[in-house]
Amino acid sequence: MPHSVRIVIRPKCNWLLLSASFLIVHSSLPISVFPVPPSLAAPTLAQTPETKKAADRLLDQGIQQYQRKQYEAAIQSWQQALQLYQELKDRNGEAIALNNLGIAYRSLSQYETAIRYYKQALPIYQAVKDRNGEADALNNLGNAYGSLSQYEKALRYYEQALSIFQAVKDRNGEADALNNLGLANQYLSQYEKAIGYYEQALSIFQAVKDRNGEADALNNLGLANQYLSQYEKAIGYYEQALPIFQAVKDRNGEAGVLMNLGIAYRSLSQYEKAIGYYEQALPIFQAVKDRNGEAVALSNLGGTYLFLSQYEKAIGYYEQALPIFQAVKDRNGEAGVLTSLGIAYLSSSQYEKAIGYYEQALPIFQAIKDRNDEAITLNYLGLANQSLSQYEKAIGYYEQALPIFQAVKDRNGEASVLMNLGSTYLVLSQYEKGIGYYEQALPIYQAVKNRNGEAKALNNLGNAYGSLSQYEKAIGYYEQALPIFQAVKDRNSEAGVLNNLGITYLSLSEYEKAIRYYEQALPIYQAIKDRNGEAAALNNLGITYQRLSQYEKAIGYYEQALPIFQAVKDRDGEARALNNLGYILFVSGQVAQAEQTLRQSMQVLECLRVGLKDENKVSIFEEQTTTYRSLQTTLVAQNKFSEALEIAERGRARAFLELLAQRFGDSNTKAVKDGESDPVKPQSKTTCTSVKPPTLAEIQQVAQAQNATLVEYSIIDDKTLYIWVIQPSGAIAFQQVSLKSFLQGTSLAQLIANIREDQLGVRGLGVVPVQRSRSTQLPQNLSFKTLHQLMIAPIAQYLPEDPNQRIIFLPQGALFLVPFAALQDAEGTYLIQQHTIAIAPSIQTLQFTQQQRQRLEAKDSDTQPALIVGNPVMPKLTLEAGQPPVQLATLPNAEAEAKALAQLLQQPALLQNQATEAQVKALMPQARLIHLSTHGLFNDRLGLSSSVALTPTAKEDGLLTAAEILDLKLQADLVVLSACDTGRGQITGDGVIGLSRALFSAGTPSVIVSLWAVPDAPTAFLMTEFYKKLETTGDKAQALRQAMLSTLERYPKPREWAAFTLIGES
Known part of the structure; x- marks a missing residue:
C-alpha cells in the first residue's frame, strides 16, 4: 500500500506572540507532524509493475523530503506520483498522494490549497471503502480549518473522524482524534472540555502503550491547565511528559516540553528558570536540525527577555528567529516574530518602529487567512497608535480586531480588545465609557475561567475609579484582584496591585496603610528579580515618608532606588529619584546639595529627549517641568536670581526650539552676525541638548537686540510666582509674588478661566453650548485687576514709561491665556493704554523669530x-x-x-x-x-x-x-x-x-x-x-x-x- 502522512496536532510548546501589552498575554501554538510508518500492499492486476514502482518510489521520496522539511520538493514528488496513480487508475494511491499534498501545503501555511486536496482525497477514500484513510482525511480537514481559526468547522471534522476510528477499532486514531478535539476546544477557550478530551486520549495511549501519544496528551493537559492559570498543575503534567519523551528518544518532544516548562515558569514570573528551560531546548532543536523549533526557542527567549525589560536582548533573539522562519517558509512563524519585534519596540517606546513591524506582519496573516493572529496584530497596532496619542486611529484598529475575535470565538482576544478600548477612553478622560468596556471584558474572562485576565480587568476598573477620585471603589476592585493574582501565582501582577493599593491610600493621605502595601510589594519585586519594580516601590516609599515629613527615611529610600534605576538603565526612573531626592534635601535644609542633585536630574531628563519625535518631546517635557521648578526654588533660596532665570529659560519651549533647530538650523546660522550667539547651533556630542540653552549674557543680548523690556514669568506652585524683568540696558530685576493672598480661595488657572468664560463671543462653533458654573467666578473687572496686581504691579517700576517702547511678555502655563492688553490697574487703566505689547514662548525663541x-x-x-x-x-x-x-x-x-x-x-x-x-x-x-x-x-x-x-x-x-x-x-x-x-x-x-x-x-x-x-x-x-x-x-x-x-x-x-x-x- 502507498505511504500516507498523518497529521496529528500535538502542541509541544507555546510560541511566537509573547505580548508585552499591559492587558493580555497571547501565545500561539505550534503544530507537530507525526508521519505514520509505511505499510505495503499487494499490486493489483491492472497496474503496470514498473509504473507502480515508480509511483511508490516517488511517494516514498516525498515522505523523506517532507520529514526533512523540504516541503516544496515533497510537493513535486507527490505531484508526479499523483499523475502516475491517476494514469494507473490506482484510486487508493491517488487518494494518498492527494492527502499528502494537502499536508505539504498546510505545512507551507497554504491552508485553502490544503483543504482542496483533502476534499479531493476524501470521496476517493470513501469510494474504495478505506475507512482509515477516510478518517485521516477528515482529521486533516479539521487541522486545516483549525489553522484558519475556523475551530467549529474543525470540531465537526474531528467528530466525524473520531466515530470512524472508534468503528474500525483504531485506538491510536481514536486517541489522536480525541487529542485534536481537545485542542480545538482549547482554541475556543473551552478549557475544561479540552481537558476532558485530553484525559480520554491519555488513557487510550496508556492502554495501547503508545508512549509518544501518552507524552503528547500529558503535554496538552499541561497547556490546558496553563490557560486556566493553573501553572503548578501544568508544570506537573510537563514534568511527567519530559522523562517519557527522553525515554523514547523523541528529542523534538523533549525540546517541546522543555519549552512549555519555560513558558509556565515565565507565567509565574520565574524568568531565570524560564530562560534555563529555553536554553536547554534550543541546542536540541539545533542538533535534530529542527529549524522551526530552533526559531520558536529563539523567539521564546526573546519573549522572556521582553518581560525582563531587556529589550535589546529580546530584539537580538527575534532577529535570529526571523530569517529561520523565512528560510523554512513558515509564514505564520515569520509573521509571529515580526509581531514580536513590534512588541519589543513598543515596549521600548519606539512606536513608529513597532508599527512598521506590525504592518509587515498584518498582510501575511491576512494572506494565510490566520484571522486570530490578524486580530492580535490589529490589537497591537491599536496599542502602538494609542502610545503615540493617536487615539482615533487606536480605536479604529481595536474596532477592526473586535469582530474578528468574536467571529473566531476567541473570547480571550475579545476581552483583551475590550480592555484596550477601555484604557483608550480612560486616557481621553471618558471614564464612564472606559468602565463600560472593562465591565464587558470582566464577565468574559470569568466565563472562560481566565483568572489572570479577570484579575487584570478588576485592576483596571480600580485604576478607572481611582482616576475619578472614587478611591473606596478603586480599593474594592484592587482587593478583588489581589487574591486572584496570588492564587494563580502571578507574582509580578500581585506586586503591581499591591503598589496600586499603596498609591490609592497615599491619595487618601492614609500614609501608614500606603507604606504597608509598598512594603508587601517590595520583597516580591526583589524575589522575582524585577529591578524596575523594586526601584519603583522604594521610590514610592520615599514619597510616602516625605509626606509624613520623615525626611531621613525618605532620603534613605530614594538613595536605595537611585542606583537600581541607574543599573537597569531606567533613565526616567533615575531622573525622578534624583528629583525627589533633590526636593527632600531642599526641604530638610541641605540647599547646596539639593541644587547639585536637581542639576543631575535635569541633565538626565535632557538626555531622555534625544531622538524623540517632536510630539513625544512635548509629552515627556511636560512631565519633566517639576525638576526645573524645584531647581529655580533652590537657586532663589540662595539669592541666585540670575541663575534661576537661566533655569527658567532652560525649562521652557525646549522641544519647540529643538524642532526649529532641526528645520532651520543652517539658514538661521547664516543670519547670525559675528559675535552674536547662535540659538540653533548644536551642542557638542558630550551633552544631550541639541540646542544650547542661553546664558545670562545671551539673555541680556536678546533684550538689547529687540530693544524691548522682557518680562519672564515662572509659576512655581499654586502659592508662588517668580517674575524677572530684563531691560534693554541689560539690567535685571526679580520679584517673588505670593499668590495666596490675591486669589481669594480660587486658583490662578481658574481666575484666568473666569475671564475667558466671560468673553461671550459670537464666532462660536454653532454647536450646543455647555452650561458654565459661576460658583467660583469673580466679577470680570476684579479678575482683570487681580491679574494686574499679581503680574504687573510688582514690576511696574521696571517697565518703560514711553508707551511706544515694547514689552515682550514670556508667560508660562495658564498665563499663555491671559489677555495682557486688558489687565487694569487700580485706576481702571488698561495695560494696552500704557504699553505696546507682544508675547513669546521663551527668550530664545525671540532670537529665532528675529x-x-x-x-x-x-x-x-x-x-x-x-x-x-x-x-x-x-x-x-x-x-x-x-x-x-x-x-x-x-x-x-x-x-x-x-x-x-x-x-x-x-x-x-x-x-x-x-x-x-x-x-x-x-x-x-x-x-x-x-x-x-x-x-x-x-x-x-x-x-x-x-x-x-x-x-x-x-x-x-x-x-x-x-x-x-x-x-x-x-x-x-x-x-x-x-x-x-x-x-x-x-x-x-x-x-x-x-x-x-x-x-x-x-x-x-x-x-x-x-x-x-x-x-x-x-x-x-x-x-x-x-x-x-x-x-x-x-x-x-x-x-x-x-x-x-x-x-x-x-x-x-x-x-x-x-x-x-x-x-x-x-
Whole structure:
C-alpha cells in the first residue's frame, strides 16, 4: 500500500506572540507532524509493475523530503506520483498522494490549497471503502480549518473522524482524534472540555502503550491547565511528559516540553528558570536540525527577555528567529516574530518602529487567512497608535480586531480588545465609557475561567475609579484582584496591585496603610528579580515618608532606588529619584546639595529627549517641568536670581526650539552676525541638548537686540510666582509674588478661566453650548485687576514709561491665556493704554523669530502679497471619539471682514466654495501675508490636532491641522488667524501646542491669534484698523496697539477688542 502522512496536532510548546501589552498575554501554538510508518500492499492486476514502482518510489521520496522539511520538493514528488496513480487508475494511491499534498501545503501555511486536496482525497477514500484513510482525511480537514481559526468547522471534522476510528477499532486514531478535539476546544477557550478530551486520549495511549501519544496528551493537559492559570498543575503534567519523551528518544518532544516548562515558569514570573528551560531546548532543536523549533526557542527567549525589560536582548533573539522562519517558509512563524519585534519596540517606546513591524506582519496573516493572529496584530497596532496619542486611529484598529475575535470565538482576544478600548477612553478622560468596556471584558474572562485576565480587568476598573477620585471603589476592585493574582501565582501582577493599593491610600493621605502595601510589594519585586519594580516601590516609599515629613527615611529610600534605576538603565526612573531626592534635601535644609542633585536630574531628563519625535518631546517635557521648578526654588533660596532665570529659560519651549533647530538650523546660522550667539547651533556630542540653552549674557543680548523690556514669568506652585524683568540696558530685576493672598480661595488657572468664560463671543462653533458654573467666578473687572496686581504691579517700576517702547511678555502655563492688553490697574487703566505689547514662548525663541524675519527680508523670491480667506463652506467635526460628526456654523460676518480686507489690500479673497483646503495649502507657501477668517479649532488631548476650518472636498476633510501646516514651507512675514480660539491649544511645559507653534515651525516669524471667540463686528473693525496702521508704521505691535485703542473707543468691552495677541517678531 502507498505511504500516507498523518497529521496529528500535538502542541509541544507555546510560541511566537509573547505580548508585552499591559492587558493580555497571547501565545500561539505550534503544530507537530507525526508521519505514520509505511505499510505495503499487494499490486493489483491492472497496474503496470514498473509504473507502480515508480509511483511508490516517488511517494516514498516525498515522505523523506517532507520529514526533512523540504516541503516544496515533497510537493513535486507527490505531484508526479499523483499523475502516475491517476494514469494507473490506482484510486487508493491517488487518494494518498492527494492527502499528502494537502499536508505539504498546510505545512507551507497554504491552508485553502490544503483543504482542496483533502476534499479531493476524501470521496476517493470513501469510494474504495478505506475507512482509515477516510478518517485521516477528515482529521486533516479539521487541522486545516483549525489553522484558519475556523475551530467549529474543525470540531465537526474531528467528530466525524473520531466515530470512524472508534468503528474500525483504531485506538491510536481514536486517541489522536480525541487529542485534536481537545485542542480545538482549547482554541475556543473551552478549557475544561479540552481537558476532558485530553484525559480520554491519555488513557487510550496508556492502554495501547503508545508512549509518544501518552507524552503528547500529558503535554496538552499541561497547556490546558496553563490557560486556566493553573501553572503548578501544568508544570506537573510537563514534568511527567519530559522523562517519557527522553525515554523514547523523541528529542523534538523533549525540546517541546522543555519549552512549555519555560513558558509556565515565565507565567509565574520565574524568568531565570524560564530562560534555563529555553536554553536547554534550543541546542536540541539545533542538533535534530529542527529549524522551526530552533526559531520558536529563539523567539521564546526573546519573549522572556521582553518581560525582563531587556529589550535589546529580546530584539537580538527575534532577529535570529526571523530569517529561520523565512528560510523554512513558515509564514505564520515569520509573521509571529515580526509581531514580536513590534512588541519589543513598543515596549521600548519606539512606536513608529513597532508599527512598521506590525504592518509587515498584518498582510501575511491576512494572506494565510490566520484571522486570530490578524486580530492580535490589529490589537497591537491599536496599542502602538494609542502610545503615540493617536487615539482615533487606536480605536479604529481595536474596532477592526473586535469582530474578528468574536467571529473566531476567541473570547480571550475579545476581552483583551475590550480592555484596550477601555484604557483608550480612560486616557481621553471618558471614564464612564472606559468602565463600560472593562465591565464587558470582566464577565468574559470569568466565563472562560481566565483568572489572570479577570484579575487584570478588576485592576483596571480600580485604576478607572481611582482616576475619578472614587478611591473606596478603586480599593474594592484592587482587593478583588489581589487574591486572584496570588492564587494563580502571578507574582509580578500581585506586586503591581499591591503598589496600586499603596498609591490609592497615599491619595487618601492614609500614609501608614500606603507604606504597608509598598512594603508587601517590595520583597516580591526583589524575589522575582524585577529591578524596575523594586526601584519603583522604594521610590514610592520615599514619597510616602516625605509626606509624613520623615525626611531621613525618605532620603534613605530614594538613595536605595537611585542606583537600581541607574543599573537597569531606567533613565526616567533615575531622573525622578534624583528629583525627589533633590526636593527632600531642599526641604530638610541641605540647599547646596539639593541644587547639585536637581542639576543631575535635569541633565538626565535632557538626555531622555534625544531622538524623540517632536510630539513625544512635548509629552515627556511636560512631565519633566517639576525638576526645573524645584531647581529655580533652590537657586532663589540662595539669592541666585540670575541663575534661576537661566533655569527658567532652560525649562521652557525646549522641544519647540529643538524642532526649529532641526528645520532651520543652517539658514538661521547664516543670519547670525559675528559675535552674536547662535540659538540653533548644536551642542557638542558630550551633552544631550541639541540646542544650547542661553546664558545670562545671551539673555541680556536678546533684550538689547529687540530693544524691548522682557518680562519672564515662572509659576512655581499654586502659592508662588517668580517674575524677572530684563531691560534693554541689560539690567535685571526679580520679584517673588505670593499668590495666596490675591486669589481669594480660587486658583490662578481658574481666575484666568473666569475671564475667558466671560468673553461671550459670537464666532462660536454653532454647536450646543455647555452650561458654565459661576460658583467660583469673580466679577470680570476684579479678575482683570487681580491679574494686574499679581503680574504687573510688582514690576511696574521696571517697565518703560514711553508707551511706544515694547514689552515682550514670556508667560508660562495658564498665563499663555491671559489677555495682557486688558489687565487694569487700580485706576481702571488698561495695560494696552500704557504699553505696546507682544508675547513669546521663551527668550530664545525671540532670537529665532528675529533671524526668520531677517531671512525673509534678505530673500528675493517670487511671492504673492497676500492670501485672504473668509467664511469657507464649513466641514463637519467629530467632537468626541466614537460620536457622529457635527456641522460647524457658517460665518457671514467673517466673509464681510475678508472682503473689506481684500479691498483695502487690493488683493482677491477666497470665499465659501473657493476656500478649499487644497487651494489654501497650495497658496500659503507663496504669500507674504496670510489672513484666515474662519473657525479655529483646538484639541486639548493632542495639540497637533488643532486646526483651521476650510472648505472640504472629496480628497480633503476641510480641517487644516497644525500637523499639516508643519509640512509647509512658508514665506509669510505675518499670519493672522482671525478666528475663534486660535490662540488656544494644549498648555504644556513647552508652551501652547497648536496652530501658532506650527506656523512658527513652518517659517513664519509673527503670528496674531485670538484667545476666545470674538464678536464679528468689532473683529472686522479691529482688523481693518490694524492693517491701516501696519501700512503706515510697519510695526506689528504698534499697529495692533493702535487698532485696539481705536476699537476700545467704539466697543468698550474687553471681550470685543482684547482677545488678539501678537506672538513673535513685531
